[in-house]
Amino acid sequence: VEPFSLGLALAGAASALTGLISYPRLYCYFTECCLQRAGARTGAALQEDLDKKLFGQHLVKKVIVKAVTGFLNNSNPKKPLTLSLHGWTGTGKNFVSKIVAESIYEGGLNSNYVHQFVSTLHFPHKHNISHYKDQLQSWIRGNVSACARSIFIFDEMDKMHAGLIDSVKPFLDYYEQIDGVSYRKAIFIFLSNAGAEKITEVALDFWRNGKKREDLQLRDLEAVVSVSVFNNKNSEHVKMCVRVELESRGYIVDEDIVTRVADEMTYFPKEERIYSDKGCKTVYTKLDFYYDL
Numbered sequence: 001v002e003p004f005s006l007g008l009a010l011a012g013a014a015s016a017l018t019g020l021i022s023y024p025r026l027y028c029y030f031t032e033c034c035l036q037r038a039g040a041r042t043g044a045a046l047q048e049d050l051d052k053k054l055f056g057q058h059l060v061k062k063v064i065v066k067a068v069t070g071f072l073n074n075s076n077p078k079k080p081l082t083l084s085l086h087g088w089t090g091t092g093k094n095f096v097s098k099i100v101a102e103s104i105y106e107g108g109l110n111s112n113y114v115h116q117f118v119s120t121l122h123f124p125h126k127h128n129i130s131h132y133k134d135q136l137q138s139w140i141r142g143n144v145s146a147c148a149r150s151i152f153i154f155d156e157m158d159k160m161h162a163g164l165i166d167s168v169k170p171f172l173d174y175y176e177q178i179d180g181v182s183y184r185k186a187i188f189i190f191l192s193n194a195g196a197e198k199i200t201e202v203a204l205d206f207w208r209n210g211k212k213r214e215d216l217q218l219r220d221l222e223a224v225v226s227v228s229v230f231n232n233k234n235s236e237h238v239k240m241c242v243r244v245e246l247e248s249r250g251y252i253v254d255e256d257i258v259t260r261v262a263d264e265m266t267y268f269p270k271e272e273r274i275y276s277d278k279g280c281k282t283v284y285t286k287l288d289f290y291y292d293l
């Protein structure tokens, strides 16, 4: 090999190497990386995939696409994204979580950043609960430390021991960090058969009344999965939080959306419906539903 062409080849190799180091995206083309930023395609791909593959679940489609896209596009989320899918067996809960995982990580459920737990498989023995708690917490901590945008899927939540559920709860809250780790960019998906009969009852009633399944609204089902049974139309403080959050996101305050978000919150006491039971907490995630951030 002539020295000149060797020099060129070396220079080429060197620049390719620097390119590789200075362009993480190129590096991530060859090997799987923790998601740093949502690609513009993520939301569109998710929508496309759900439209193509998921049938009879118009509400799920809408909520999931809005929630996931809004969350991924928010560079400073105040809490992790928590999705809870309820329903009868075989209605697509696992299927949807797989599609969500694939929209974020190409490897989907096989990705190093996607973790799936099945209660009866991974946490079968009641007497081992404290051991499971430690294991689960350190698994979550370790993986979120390694990749903030980790996804955790919990199947068979209705069969999970209450104590174990409690051990996951701190990770879902609004803490800026816990022991130096921030969980705010993580995604938790919970799957459960609880409420399935009630959901089916509502759908059946709809059908018996000659209404189209597609006309079922989220609010028709909220009561049965007890999301927002007790609405308070005069929730002025909650509305103030919504307005502030809209302004901080650079939107013109739309009073219609402010009212809708406030209406979706739950209030106590049951009769008087005076206080929002989560204060302003869930306002931020609810807003994602109304905006393509």
Ligand SMILES: Nc1ncnc2c1ncn2[C@@H]1O[C@H](COP(=O)(O)OP(=O)(O)OP(=O)(O)O)[C@@H](O)[C@H]1O
Pocket (backbone or CB within 6 Å): 053, 054, 055, 056, 057, 087, 088, 089, 090, 091, 092, 093, 094, 095, 096, 191, 192, 193
């Ligand atoms: N709504 C749907 N649209 C299209 N395919 C579906 C739907 N629901 C289920 N399927 C198909 O059936 C398979 C089994 O469904 P899936 O495992 O998602 O059900 P599940 O709701 O998680 O049930 P389980 O509560 O028993 O875990 C899916 O892999 C998918 O191929």
